[in-house]
Amino acid sequence: MRFALIMSEAFTGLRRNISMVVSVVLVTFVSLTFVGAAMLMQMQIGTMRDFWVERAQVAVFMCTSISTAATCANGEAAPEQVEEVRVKLAGEALGPHIREVVFLDHEAAYRELLELAGEENASVITPDQLNETFRITLVDPSQSEVIIEAFRGMTGVEAVEDQMQYLEPLFSALTIATYIAVGIAVLMLIAAVLLIATTIRLSAFARRRELGIMRLVGASNRFIQTPFILEGVFAALLGSLLASAAVLSGVFFGVDRYLRNRVEFVTTWVDLGDAWLVVPVLILVGVLLAALSAGFAIRRWLRA
Known part of the structure:
Protein backbone atom coordinates (compact mmCIF):
# COMPACT_ATOMS: atom_id res chain seq x y z
CA MET A 1 0.00 0.00 0.00
CA VAL A 53 49.69 0.24 -35.36
CA GLU A 54 49.71 -3.53 -35.81
CA ARG A 55 50.18 -3.08 -39.57
CA ALA A 56 52.22 0.10 -39.68
CA GLN A 57 55.58 -0.30 -41.35
CA VAL A 58 58.89 1.48 -41.41
CA ALA A 59 60.05 2.14 -44.98
CA VAL A 60 63.73 2.40 -45.94
CA PHE A 61 63.99 4.21 -49.29
CA MET A 62 67.17 3.59 -51.26
CA CYS A 63 68.68 6.35 -53.40
CA THR A 64 67.66 6.77 -57.02
CA SER A 65 69.37 8.57 -59.89
CA ILE A 66 67.32 11.70 -59.19
CA SER A 67 67.63 11.73 -55.38
CA THR A 68 68.96 14.96 -53.87
CA ALA A 69 69.64 13.85 -50.29
CA ALA A 70 73.18 14.24 -48.95
CA THR A 71 73.45 10.47 -48.57
CA CYS A 72 72.75 10.08 -52.31
CA ALA A 73 75.71 12.11 -53.58
CA ASN A 74 76.95 9.10 -55.55
CA GLY A 75 73.61 8.64 -57.35
CA GLU A 76 71.57 5.47 -57.35
CA ALA A 77 72.21 3.00 -54.54
CA ALA A 78 74.62 0.29 -55.61
CA PRO A 79 73.67 -3.39 -55.22
CA GLU A 80 76.28 -3.60 -52.44
CA GLN A 81 74.52 -0.86 -50.50
CA VAL A 82 71.16 -2.57 -50.93
CA GLU A 83 72.70 -5.82 -49.69
CA GLU A 84 74.26 -4.00 -46.74
CA VAL A 85 70.83 -2.82 -45.64
CA ARG A 86 69.41 -6.33 -46.09
CA VAL A 87 72.19 -7.86 -43.97
CA LYS A 88 71.79 -5.22 -41.27
CA LEU A 89 68.07 -5.89 -41.02
CA ALA A 90 68.74 -9.60 -40.54
CA GLY A 91 71.50 -8.99 -38.01
CA GLU A 92 71.44 -9.68 -34.28
CA ALA A 93 70.85 -6.04 -33.36
CA LEU A 94 67.75 -5.43 -35.48
CA GLY A 95 66.50 -8.94 -36.27
CA PRO A 96 64.68 -9.50 -32.93
CA HIS A 97 62.64 -6.31 -33.47
CA ILE A 98 61.47 -7.28 -36.97
CA ARG A 99 58.51 -9.47 -37.85
CA GLU A 100 58.69 -9.24 -41.65
CA VAL A 101 60.72 -7.50 -44.36
CA VAL A 102 59.39 -6.95 -47.88
CA PHE A 103 61.73 -5.60 -50.58
CA LEU A 104 60.41 -3.76 -53.63
CA ASP A 105 62.81 -3.28 -56.52
CA HIS A 106 62.27 -0.63 -59.19
CA GLU A 107 59.90 -2.77 -61.26
CA ALA A 108 57.80 -3.87 -58.27
CA ALA A 109 57.50 -0.27 -57.04
CA TYR A 110 56.54 0.83 -60.55
CA ARG A 111 53.78 -1.81 -60.84
CA GLU A 112 52.42 -0.85 -57.46
CA LEU A 113 52.34 2.83 -58.43
CA LEU A 114 50.45 2.06 -61.63
CA GLU A 115 47.87 0.04 -59.65
CA LEU A 116 47.28 3.07 -57.45
CA ALA A 117 47.55 5.87 -60.01
CA GLY A 118 46.28 4.07 -63.12
CA GLU A 119 47.90 2.89 -66.34
CA GLU A 120 47.36 6.29 -67.97
CA ASN A 121 50.25 7.62 -65.87
CA ALA A 122 52.73 5.04 -67.18
CA SER A 123 54.43 7.58 -69.42
CA VAL A 124 54.87 10.18 -66.68
CA ILE A 125 57.47 8.28 -64.67
CA THR A 126 59.91 5.47 -65.32
CA PRO A 127 60.81 2.55 -63.02
CA ASP A 128 64.34 3.78 -62.37
CA GLN A 129 62.94 7.00 -60.86
CA LEU A 130 61.19 5.06 -58.09
CA ASN A 131 62.99 4.09 -54.90
CA GLU A 132 63.90 0.53 -54.16
CA THR A 133 62.25 0.10 -50.80
CA PHE A 134 62.50 -2.13 -47.74
CA ARG A 135 59.13 -2.31 -45.93
CA ILE A 136 59.65 -3.45 -42.37
CA THR A 137 56.90 -4.72 -40.08
CA LEU A 138 57.97 -4.60 -36.43
CA VAL A 139 57.19 -6.96 -33.58
CA ASP A 140 56.55 -3.90 -31.41
CA PRO A 141 55.50 -0.90 -33.56
CA SER A 142 56.47 1.50 -30.77
CA GLN A 143 60.13 0.56 -31.40
CA SER A 144 60.20 2.12 -34.85
CA GLU A 145 62.81 4.64 -33.72
CA VAL A 146 65.32 1.78 -33.43
CA ILE A 147 65.07 1.14 -37.19
CA ILE A 148 65.07 4.82 -38.06
CA GLU A 149 68.23 5.50 -36.07
CA ALA A 150 69.97 2.45 -37.55
CA PHE A 151 69.68 3.72 -41.14
CA ARG A 152 69.50 7.48 -40.76
CA GLY A 153 72.44 9.09 -42.52
CA MET A 154 73.58 5.80 -44.10
CA THR A 155 75.13 6.18 -47.56
CA GLY A 156 72.78 4.90 -50.27
CA VAL A 157 69.66 5.43 -48.10
CA GLU A 158 67.61 8.44 -49.14
CA ALA A 159 65.10 8.39 -46.25
CA VAL A 160 63.62 6.28 -43.47
CA GLU A 161 59.96 6.89 -42.68
CA ASP A 162 57.56 5.58 -40.07
CA GLN A 163 54.08 5.26 -41.57
CA MET A 164 52.46 6.07 -38.21
CA GLN A 165 53.53 9.69 -38.62
CA TYR A 166 50.92 10.05 -41.37
CA LEU A 167 48.16 8.58 -39.19
Missing part, protein backbone atom coordinates in the same frame (compact mmCIF):
# COMPACT_ATOMS: atom_id res chain seq x y z
CA ARG A 2 2.81 2.41 0.94
CA PHE A 3 4.65 1.65 -2.31
CA ALA A 4 1.49 2.17 -4.37
CA LEU A 5 0.91 5.53 -2.67
CA ILE A 6 4.46 6.68 -3.40
CA MET A 7 4.16 5.68 -7.06
CA SER A 8 0.79 7.39 -7.31
CA GLU A 9 2.23 10.62 -5.94
CA ALA A 10 5.16 10.41 -8.36
CA PHE A 11 2.94 9.97 -11.42
CA THR A 12 0.64 12.74 -10.21
CA GLY A 13 3.62 15.07 -10.07
CA LEU A 14 4.64 14.05 -13.60
CA ARG A 15 1.15 14.84 -14.92
CA ARG A 16 1.04 18.21 -13.21
CA ASN A 17 4.38 19.32 -14.64
CA ILE A 18 4.17 17.72 -18.05
CA SER A 19 5.85 20.60 -19.91
CA MET A 20 8.81 20.66 -17.54
CA VAL A 21 9.03 16.87 -17.68
CA VAL A 22 9.21 17.01 -21.49
CA SER A 23 12.00 19.57 -21.18
CA VAL A 24 13.92 17.29 -18.81
CA VAL A 25 13.45 14.33 -21.16
CA LEU A 26 14.69 16.30 -24.17
CA VAL A 27 17.70 17.81 -22.42
CA THR A 28 18.66 14.44 -20.96
CA PHE A 29 18.19 12.81 -24.37
CA VAL A 30 20.45 15.32 -26.15
CA SER A 31 23.15 15.37 -23.48
CA LEU A 32 23.37 11.59 -23.14
CA THR A 33 23.37 11.18 -26.92
CA PHE A 34 26.53 13.33 -26.98
CA VAL A 35 27.97 11.22 -24.15
CA GLY A 36 27.26 8.03 -26.10
CA ALA A 37 28.70 9.51 -29.29
CA ALA A 38 31.87 10.55 -27.46
CA MET A 39 32.28 7.07 -25.99
CA LEU A 40 31.82 5.41 -29.37
CA MET A 41 34.24 7.85 -31.01
CA GLN A 42 36.87 6.98 -28.42
CA MET A 43 36.23 3.28 -29.03
CA GLN A 44 36.59 3.89 -32.78
CA ILE A 45 39.88 5.73 -32.29
CA GLY A 46 41.20 2.89 -30.14
CA THR A 47 40.08 0.27 -32.67
CA MET A 48 41.65 2.13 -35.60
CA ARG A 49 44.87 2.79 -33.71
CA ASP A 50 45.23 -0.87 -32.73
CA PHE A 51 44.55 -1.97 -36.32
CA TRP A 52 46.97 0.44 -37.99
CA GLU A 168 48.81 10.61 -36.05
CA PRO A 169 47.14 13.79 -37.44
CA LEU A 170 44.01 11.75 -38.15
CA PHE A 171 43.97 10.31 -34.63
CA SER A 172 44.61 13.77 -33.18
CA ALA A 173 41.69 15.26 -35.14
CA LEU A 174 39.36 12.47 -34.00
CA THR A 175 40.50 12.93 -30.39
CA ILE A 176 39.78 16.67 -30.57
CA ALA A 177 36.32 15.88 -31.96
CA THR A 178 35.79 13.54 -29.01
CA TYR A 179 36.79 16.27 -26.55
CA ILE A 180 34.34 18.67 -28.21
CA ALA A 181 31.54 16.10 -27.91
CA VAL A 182 32.42 15.50 -24.27
CA GLY A 183 32.43 19.26 -23.59
CA ILE A 184 29.00 19.70 -25.16
CA ALA A 185 27.73 16.66 -23.26
CA VAL A 186 28.98 18.04 -19.93
CA LEU A 187 27.28 21.40 -20.55
CA MET A 188 24.04 19.66 -21.49
CA LEU A 189 24.22 17.40 -18.43
CA ILE A 190 24.67 20.45 -16.20
CA ALA A 191 21.60 21.98 -17.86
CA ALA A 192 19.69 18.73 -17.27
CA VAL A 193 20.67 18.64 -13.60
CA LEU A 194 19.58 22.26 -13.07
CA LEU A 195 16.34 21.66 -14.96
CA ILE A 196 15.53 18.57 -12.89
CA ALA A 197 16.17 20.51 -9.68
CA THR A 198 13.92 23.36 -10.86
CA THR A 199 11.18 20.92 -11.86
CA ILE A 200 11.26 19.27 -8.45
CA ARG A 201 11.08 22.61 -6.62
CA LEU A 202 8.12 23.70 -8.73
CA SER A 203 6.39 20.39 -8.12
CA ALA A 204 6.98 20.70 -4.38
CA PHE A 205 5.70 24.28 -4.39
CA ALA A 206 2.55 23.24 -6.24
CA ARG A 207 1.90 20.59 -3.59
CA ARG A 208 2.97 22.60 -0.56
CA ARG A 209 -0.43 22.22 1.16
CA GLU A 210 -0.35 18.44 0.75
CA LEU A 211 3.21 18.33 2.07
CA GLY A 212 2.19 20.40 5.09
CA ILE A 213 -0.61 17.96 5.87
CA MET A 214 1.74 15.00 5.47
CA ARG A 215 4.15 16.56 7.95
CA LEU A 216 1.34 17.18 10.46
CA VAL A 217 0.25 13.53 10.36
CA GLY A 218 3.84 12.37 10.98
CA ALA A 219 5.05 11.35 7.54
CA SER A 220 8.82 10.86 7.45
CA ASN A 221 11.07 13.00 5.28
CA ARG A 222 12.02 9.92 3.27
CA PHE A 223 8.37 9.18 2.52
CA ILE A 224 7.83 12.78 1.41
CA GLN A 225 11.01 12.98 -0.67
CA THR A 226 10.73 9.67 -2.53
CA PRO A 227 7.91 10.62 -4.96
CA PHE A 228 9.80 13.75 -6.01
CA ILE A 229 13.02 11.82 -6.58
CA LEU A 230 11.10 9.26 -8.62
CA GLU A 231 9.69 12.06 -10.79
CA GLY A 232 13.19 13.14 -11.76
CA VAL A 233 14.35 9.55 -12.21
CA PHE A 234 11.42 8.63 -14.47
CA ALA A 235 11.95 11.66 -16.69
CA ALA A 236 15.72 11.07 -16.90
CA LEU A 237 15.17 7.35 -17.53
CA LEU A 238 12.96 8.14 -20.50
CA GLY A 239 15.59 10.54 -21.84
CA SER A 240 18.28 7.88 -21.31
CA LEU A 241 16.27 5.30 -23.22
CA LEU A 242 15.78 7.72 -26.10
CA ALA A 243 19.52 8.50 -26.11
CA SER A 244 20.28 4.77 -26.11
CA ALA A 245 17.94 4.26 -29.06
CA ALA A 246 19.65 7.15 -30.89
CA VAL A 247 23.10 5.67 -30.29
CA LEU A 248 22.02 2.20 -31.47
CA SER A 249 20.31 3.68 -34.52
CA GLY A 250 23.35 5.82 -35.31
CA VAL A 251 25.64 2.79 -35.28
CA PHE A 252 23.22 0.60 -37.24
CA PHE A 253 22.30 3.09 -39.96
CA GLY A 254 25.24 5.50 -39.87
CA VAL A 255 28.12 3.07 -39.43
CA ASP A 256 26.97 -0.39 -40.52
CA ARG A 257 24.75 0.69 -43.42
CA TYR A 258 26.58 3.84 -44.62
CA LEU A 259 30.19 4.42 -43.55
CA ARG A 260 31.30 0.79 -43.65
CA ASN A 261 30.54 0.59 -47.39
CA ARG A 262 31.85 4.03 -48.34
CA VAL A 263 35.01 4.66 -46.32
CA GLU A 264 37.21 1.85 -47.57
CA PHE A 265 40.51 2.82 -45.92
CA VAL A 266 38.94 2.19 -42.49
CA THR A 267 38.41 -1.54 -42.19
CA THR A 268 37.55 -1.74 -38.49
CA TRP A 269 34.45 0.05 -37.22
CA VAL A 270 32.53 0.06 -33.96
CA ASP A 271 29.48 -2.18 -34.19
CA LEU A 272 26.23 -2.82 -32.38
CA GLY A 273 28.08 -4.89 -29.79
CA ASP A 274 30.06 -1.78 -28.82
CA ALA A 275 26.88 0.32 -28.82
CA TRP A 276 25.17 -2.10 -26.45
CA LEU A 277 28.10 -1.70 -24.07
CA VAL A 278 27.43 2.05 -24.02
CA VAL A 279 23.69 1.74 -23.32
CA PRO A 280 23.94 0.68 -19.62
CA VAL A 281 26.38 3.53 -19.00
CA LEU A 282 23.95 6.08 -20.46
CA ILE A 283 21.05 4.75 -18.41
CA LEU A 284 23.13 4.64 -15.22
CA VAL A 285 24.47 8.19 -15.72
CA GLY A 286 21.00 9.57 -16.46
CA VAL A 287 19.28 7.88 -13.52
CA LEU A 288 22.09 8.64 -11.06
CA LEU A 289 22.32 12.33 -11.96
CA ALA A 290 18.54 12.68 -11.79
CA ALA A 291 18.32 10.97 -8.41
CA LEU A 292 21.10 13.08 -6.90
CA SER A 293 19.76 16.33 -8.37
CA ALA A 294 16.17 15.68 -7.34
CA GLY A 295 17.17 14.46 -3.89
CA PHE A 296 19.31 17.53 -3.25
CA ALA A 297 16.57 19.88 -4.51
CA ILE A 298 13.74 18.43 -2.42
CA ARG A 299 15.85 18.25 0.75
CA ARG A 300 16.75 21.93 0.40
CA TRP A 301 13.13 22.84 -0.23
CA LEU A 302 11.88 20.90 2.81
CA ARG A 303 14.47 22.60 5.04
CA ALA A 304 13.49 26.05 3.75
Whole structure:
Protein backbone atom coordinates (compact mmCIF):
# COMPACT_ATOMS: atom_id res chain seq x y z
CA MET A 1 0.00 0.00 0.00
CA ARG A 2 2.81 2.41 0.94
CA PHE A 3 4.65 1.65 -2.31
CA ALA A 4 1.49 2.17 -4.37
CA LEU A 5 0.91 5.53 -2.67
CA ILE A 6 4.46 6.68 -3.40
CA MET A 7 4.16 5.68 -7.06
CA SER A 8 0.79 7.39 -7.31
CA GLU A 9 2.23 10.62 -5.94
CA ALA A 10 5.16 10.41 -8.36
CA PHE A 11 2.94 9.97 -11.42
CA THR A 12 0.64 12.74 -10.21
CA GLY A 13 3.62 15.07 -10.07
CA LEU A 14 4.64 14.05 -13.60
CA ARG A 15 1.15 14.84 -14.92
CA ARG A 16 1.04 18.21 -13.21
CA ASN A 17 4.38 19.32 -14.64
CA ILE A 18 4.17 17.72 -18.05
CA SER A 19 5.85 20.60 -19.91
CA MET A 20 8.81 20.66 -17.54
CA VAL A 21 9.03 16.87 -17.68
CA VAL A 22 9.21 17.01 -21.49
CA SER A 23 12.00 19.57 -21.18
CA VAL A 24 13.92 17.29 -18.81
CA VAL A 25 13.45 14.33 -21.16
CA LEU A 26 14.69 16.30 -24.17
CA VAL A 27 17.70 17.81 -22.42
CA THR A 28 18.66 14.44 -20.96
CA PHE A 29 18.19 12.81 -24.37
CA VAL A 30 20.45 15.32 -26.15
CA SER A 31 23.15 15.37 -23.48
CA LEU A 32 23.37 11.59 -23.14
CA THR A 33 23.37 11.18 -26.92
CA PHE A 34 26.53 13.33 -26.98
CA VAL A 35 27.97 11.22 -24.15
CA GLY A 36 27.26 8.03 -26.10
CA ALA A 37 28.70 9.51 -29.29
CA ALA A 38 31.87 10.55 -27.46
CA MET A 39 32.28 7.07 -25.99
CA LEU A 40 31.82 5.41 -29.37
CA MET A 41 34.24 7.85 -31.01
CA GLN A 42 36.87 6.98 -28.42
CA MET A 43 36.23 3.28 -29.03
CA GLN A 44 36.59 3.89 -32.78
CA ILE A 45 39.88 5.73 -32.29
CA GLY A 46 41.20 2.89 -30.14
CA THR A 47 40.08 0.27 -32.67
CA MET A 48 41.65 2.13 -35.60
CA ARG A 49 44.87 2.79 -33.71
CA ASP A 50 45.23 -0.87 -32.73
CA PHE A 51 44.55 -1.97 -36.32
CA TRP A 52 46.97 0.44 -37.99
CA VAL A 53 49.69 0.24 -35.36
CA GLU A 54 49.71 -3.53 -35.81
CA ARG A 55 50.18 -3.08 -39.57
CA ALA A 56 52.22 0.10 -39.68
CA GLN A 57 55.58 -0.30 -41.35
CA VAL A 58 58.89 1.48 -41.41
CA ALA A 59 60.05 2.14 -44.98
CA VAL A 60 63.73 2.40 -45.94
CA PHE A 61 63.99 4.21 -49.29
CA MET A 62 67.17 3.59 -51.26
CA CYS A 63 68.68 6.35 -53.40
CA THR A 64 67.66 6.77 -57.02
CA SER A 65 69.37 8.57 -59.89
CA ILE A 66 67.32 11.70 -59.19
CA SER A 67 67.63 11.73 -55.38
CA THR A 68 68.96 14.96 -53.87
CA ALA A 69 69.64 13.85 -50.29
CA ALA A 70 73.18 14.24 -48.95
CA THR A 71 73.45 10.47 -48.57
CA CYS A 72 72.75 10.08 -52.31
CA ALA A 73 75.71 12.11 -53.58
CA ASN A 74 76.95 9.10 -55.55
CA GLY A 75 73.61 8.64 -57.35
CA GLU A 76 71.57 5.47 -57.35
CA ALA A 77 72.21 3.00 -54.54
CA ALA A 78 74.62 0.29 -55.61
CA PRO A 79 73.67 -3.39 -55.22
CA GLU A 80 76.28 -3.60 -52.44
CA GLN A 81 74.52 -0.86 -50.50
CA VAL A 82 71.16 -2.57 -50.93
CA GLU A 83 72.70 -5.82 -49.69
CA GLU A 84 74.26 -4.00 -46.74
CA VAL A 85 70.83 -2.82 -45.64
CA ARG A 86 69.41 -6.33 -46.09
CA VAL A 87 72.19 -7.86 -43.97
CA LYS A 88 71.79 -5.22 -41.27
CA LEU A 89 68.07 -5.89 -41.02
CA ALA A 90 68.74 -9.60 -40.54
CA GLY A 91 71.50 -8.99 -38.01
CA GLU A 92 71.44 -9.68 -34.28
CA ALA A 93 70.85 -6.04 -33.36
CA LEU A 94 67.75 -5.43 -35.48
CA GLY A 95 66.50 -8.94 -36.27
CA PRO A 96 64.68 -9.50 -32.93
CA HIS A 97 62.64 -6.31 -33.47
CA ILE A 98 61.47 -7.28 -36.97
CA ARG A 99 58.51 -9.47 -37.85
CA GLU A 100 58.69 -9.24 -41.65
CA VAL A 101 60.72 -7.50 -44.36
CA VAL A 102 59.39 -6.95 -47.88
CA PHE A 103 61.73 -5.60 -50.58
CA LEU A 104 60.41 -3.76 -53.63
CA ASP A 105 62.81 -3.28 -56.52
CA HIS A 106 62.27 -0.63 -59.19
CA GLU A 107 59.90 -2.77 -61.26
CA ALA A 108 57.80 -3.87 -58.27
CA ALA A 109 57.50 -0.27 -57.04
CA TYR A 110 56.54 0.83 -60.55
CA ARG A 111 53.78 -1.81 -60.84
CA GLU A 112 52.42 -0.85 -57.46
CA LEU A 113 52.34 2.83 -58.43
CA LEU A 114 50.45 2.06 -61.63
CA GLU A 115 47.87 0.04 -59.65
CA LEU A 116 47.28 3.07 -57.45
CA ALA A 117 47.55 5.87 -60.01
CA GLY A 118 46.28 4.07 -63.12
CA GLU A 119 47.90 2.89 -66.34
CA GLU A 120 47.36 6.29 -67.97
CA ASN A 121 50.25 7.62 -65.87
CA ALA A 122 52.73 5.04 -67.18
CA SER A 123 54.43 7.58 -69.42
CA VAL A 124 54.87 10.18 -66.68
CA ILE A 125 57.47 8.28 -64.67
CA THR A 126 59.91 5.47 -65.32
CA PRO A 127 60.81 2.55 -63.02
CA ASP A 128 64.34 3.78 -62.37
CA GLN A 129 62.94 7.00 -60.86
CA LEU A 130 61.19 5.06 -58.09
CA ASN A 131 62.99 4.09 -54.90
CA GLU A 132 63.90 0.53 -54.16
CA THR A 133 62.25 0.10 -50.80
CA PHE A 134 62.50 -2.13 -47.74
CA ARG A 135 59.13 -2.31 -45.93
CA ILE A 136 59.65 -3.45 -42.37
CA THR A 137 56.90 -4.72 -40.08
CA LEU A 138 57.97 -4.60 -36.43
CA VAL A 139 57.19 -6.96 -33.58
CA ASP A 140 56.55 -3.90 -31.41
CA PRO A 141 55.50 -0.90 -33.56
CA SER A 142 56.47 1.50 -30.77
CA GLN A 143 60.13 0.56 -31.40
CA SER A 144 60.20 2.12 -34.85
CA GLU A 145 62.81 4.64 -33.72
CA VAL A 146 65.32 1.78 -33.43
CA ILE A 147 65.07 1.14 -37.19
CA ILE A 148 65.07 4.82 -38.06
CA GLU A 149 68.23 5.50 -36.07
CA ALA A 150 69.97 2.45 -37.55
CA PHE A 151 69.68 3.72 -41.14
CA ARG A 152 69.50 7.48 -40.76
CA GLY A 153 72.44 9.09 -42.52
CA MET A 154 73.58 5.80 -44.10
CA THR A 155 75.13 6.18 -47.56
CA GLY A 156 72.78 4.90 -50.27
CA VAL A 157 69.66 5.43 -48.10
CA GLU A 158 67.61 8.44 -49.14
CA ALA A 159 65.10 8.39 -46.25
CA VAL A 160 63.62 6.28 -43.47
CA GLU A 161 59.96 6.89 -42.68
CA ASP A 162 57.56 5.58 -40.07
CA GLN A 163 54.08 5.26 -41.57
CA MET A 164 52.46 6.07 -38.21
CA GLN A 165 53.53 9.69 -38.62
CA TYR A 166 50.92 10.05 -41.37
CA LEU A 167 48.16 8.58 -39.19
CA GLU A 168 48.81 10.61 -36.05
CA PRO A 169 47.14 13.79 -37.44
CA LEU A 170 44.01 11.75 -38.15
CA PHE A 171 43.97 10.31 -34.63
CA SER A 172 44.61 13.77 -33.18
CA ALA A 173 41.69 15.26 -35.14
CA LEU A 174 39.36 12.47 -34.00
CA THR A 175 40.50 12.93 -30.39
CA ILE A 176 39.78 16.67 -30.57
CA ALA A 177 36.32 15.88 -31.96
CA THR A 178 35.79 13.54 -29.01
CA TYR A 179 36.79 16.27 -26.55
CA ILE A 180 34.34 18.67 -28.21
CA ALA A 181 31.54 16.10 -27.91
CA VAL A 182 32.42 15.50 -24.27
CA GLY A 183 32.43 19.26 -23.59
CA ILE A 184 29.00 19.70 -25.16
CA ALA A 185 27.73 16.66 -23.26
CA VAL A 186 28.98 18.04 -19.93
CA LEU A 187 27.28 21.40 -20.55
CA MET A 188 24.04 19.66 -21.49
CA LEU A 189 24.22 17.40 -18.43
CA ILE A 190 24.67 20.45 -16.20
CA ALA A 191 21.60 21.98 -17.86
CA ALA A 192 19.69 18.73 -17.27
CA VAL A 193 20.67 18.64 -13.60
CA LEU A 194 19.58 22.26 -13.07
CA LEU A 195 16.34 21.66 -14.96
CA ILE A 196 15.53 18.57 -12.89
CA ALA A 197 16.17 20.51 -9.68
CA THR A 198 13.92 23.36 -10.86
CA THR A 199 11.18 20.92 -11.86
CA ILE A 200 11.26 19.27 -8.45
CA ARG A 201 11.08 22.61 -6.62
CA LEU A 202 8.12 23.70 -8.73
CA SER A 203 6.39 20.39 -8.12
CA ALA A 204 6.98 20.70 -4.38
CA PHE A 205 5.70 24.28 -4.39
CA ALA A 206 2.55 23.24 -6.24
CA ARG A 207 1.90 20.59 -3.59
CA ARG A 208 2.97 22.60 -0.56
CA ARG A 209 -0.43 22.22 1.16
CA GLU A 210 -0.35 18.44 0.75
CA LEU A 211 3.21 18.33 2.07
CA GLY A 212 2.19 20.40 5.09
CA ILE A 213 -0.61 17.96 5.87
CA MET A 214 1.74 15.00 5.47
CA ARG A 215 4.15 16.56 7.95
CA LEU A 216 1.34 17.18 10.46
CA VAL A 217 0.25 13.53 10.36
CA GLY A 218 3.84 12.37 10.98
CA ALA A 219 5.05 11.35 7.54
CA SER A 220 8.82 10.86 7.45
CA ASN A 221 11.07 13.00 5.28
CA ARG A 222 12.02 9.92 3.27
CA PHE A 223 8.37 9.18 2.52
CA ILE A 224 7.83 12.78 1.41
CA GLN A 225 11.01 12.98 -0.67
CA THR A 226 10.73 9.67 -2.53
CA PRO A 227 7.91 10.62 -4.96
CA PHE A 228 9.80 13.75 -6.01
CA ILE A 229 13.02 11.82 -6.58
CA LEU A 230 11.10 9.26 -8.62
CA GLU A 231 9.69 12.06 -10.79
CA GLY A 232 13.19 13.14 -11.76
CA VAL A 233 14.35 9.55 -12.21
CA PHE A 234 11.42 8.63 -14.47
CA ALA A 235 11.95 11.66 -16.69
CA ALA A 236 15.72 11.07 -16.90
CA LEU A 237 15.17 7.35 -17.53
CA LEU A 238 12.96 8.14 -20.50
CA GLY A 239 15.59 10.54 -21.84
CA SER A 240 18.28 7.88 -21.31
CA LEU A 241 16.27 5.30 -23.22
CA LEU A 242 15.78 7.72 -26.10
CA ALA A 243 19.52 8.50 -26.11
CA SER A 244 20.28 4.77 -26.11
CA ALA A 245 17.94 4.26 -29.06
CA ALA A 246 19.65 7.15 -30.89
CA VAL A 247 23.10 5.67 -30.29
CA LEU A 248 22.02 2.20 -31.47
CA SER A 249 20.31 3.68 -34.52
CA GLY A 250 23.35 5.82 -35.31
CA VAL A 251 25.64 2.79 -35.28
CA PHE A 252 23.22 0.60 -37.24
CA PHE A 253 22.30 3.09 -39.96
CA GLY A 254 25.24 5.50 -39.87
CA VAL A 255 28.12 3.07 -39.43
CA ASP A 256 26.97 -0.39 -40.52
CA ARG A 257 24.75 0.69 -43.42
CA TYR A 258 26.58 3.84 -44.62
CA LEU A 259 30.19 4.42 -43.55
CA ARG A 260 31.30 0.79 -43.65
CA ASN A 261 30.54 0.59 -47.39
CA ARG A 262 31.85 4.03 -48.34
CA VAL A 263 35.01 4.66 -46.32
CA GLU A 264 37.21 1.85 -47.57
CA PHE A 265 40.51 2.82 -45.92
CA VAL A 266 38.94 2.19 -42.49
CA THR A 267 38.41 -1.54 -42.19
CA THR A 268 37.55 -1.74 -38.49
CA TRP A 269 34.45 0.05 -37.22
CA VAL A 270 32.53 0.06 -33.96
CA ASP A 271 29.48 -2.18 -34.19
CA LEU A 272 26.23 -2.82 -32.38
CA GLY A 273 28.08 -4.89 -29.79
CA ASP A 274 30.06 -1.78 -28.82
CA ALA A 275 26.88 0.32 -28.82
CA TRP A 276 25.17 -2.10 -26.45
CA LEU A 277 28.10 -1.70 -24.07
CA VAL A 278 27.43 2.05 -24.02
CA VAL A 279 23.69 1.74 -23.32
CA PRO A 280 23.94 0.68 -19.62
CA VAL A 281 26.38 3.53 -19.00
CA LEU A 282 23.95 6.08 -20.46
CA ILE A 283 21.05 4.75 -18.41
CA LEU A 284 23.13 4.64 -15.22
CA VAL A 285 24.47 8.19 -15.72
CA GLY A 286 21.00 9.57 -16.46
CA VAL A 287 19.28 7.88 -13.52
CA LEU A 288 22.09 8.64 -11.06
CA LEU A 289 22.32 12.33 -11.96
CA ALA A 290 18.54 12.68 -11.79
CA ALA A 291 18.32 10.97 -8.41
CA LEU A 292 21.10 13.08 -6.90
CA SER A 293 19.76 16.33 -8.37
CA ALA A 294 16.17 15.68 -7.34
CA GLY A 295 17.17 14.46 -3.89
CA PHE A 296 19.31 17.53 -3.25
CA ALA A 297 16.57 19.88 -4.51
CA ILE A 298 13.74 18.43 -2.42
CA ARG A 299 15.85 18.25 0.75
CA ARG A 300 16.75 21.93 0.40
CA TRP A 301 13.13 22.84 -0.23
CA LEU A 302 11.88 20.90 2.81
CA ARG A 303 14.47 22.60 5.04
CA ALA A 304 13.49 26.05 3.75
